[in-house]
């Protein structure tokens with residue numbers, strides 16, 4: 001099974017926060033942001049294995065910055081670990097205030113996705129091709145983190 005690099009599957013998704021994404025005070029709903037992150041992680045996982053994938057776990061998510069109607073949320077997702085059938089994707093979110101032009105880190109999280117076959121059972125995936133020392137470090141950290149689950 002031919003492996004892929006993280007660069008081949010990386011995605012950036014951006015979305016302007018509209019009133020229907022927010023509560024009555026104009027703060028973006030946490031669930032809307034998590035949906036965007038989950039969607040981005042799903043795209044990366046599916047690009048890697050070219051089959052159906054599902055989310056099996058998400059680590060603790062912390063909202064570091066308020067996100068308001070009119071802001072731009074920018075979500076980056078990158079594959080950092082592959083097991084036999086599972087993948088871990090690191091997702092970061094930055095928020096850009098479009099009237100001031102400043103960009104701040106808003107959230108990050110690790111999503112574990114599993115590849116499924118036509119019978120909805122876990123299926124083997126291609127390996128992640130590691131290109132840098134930093135990628136190897138993140139791979140080893142993810143492996144250690146997941147072995148504790």
Ligand SMILES: CC(C)(COP(=O)(O)OP(=O)(O)OC[C@H]1O[C@@H](n2cnc3c(N)ncnc32)[C@H](O)[C@@H]1OP(=O)(O)O)[C@@H](O)C(=O)NCCC(=O)NCCS
Pocket residue numbers: 054055056057082083084085086087112114120121122146149
């Ligand atoms: C994902 C699912 C098919 C796994 O089924 P399972 O019987 O646990 O399968 P396995 O034990 O063979 O595990 C498959 C892989 O998932 C990993 N895994 C299972 N539970 C995990 C967890 N809680 N955290 C991290 N990895 C997990 C296993 O380590 C294994 O990885 P590997 O093959 O790379 O070693 C099953 O739990 C499922 O269908 N869950 C619902 C998923 C879903 O619908 N998500 C949408 C959100 S509602």
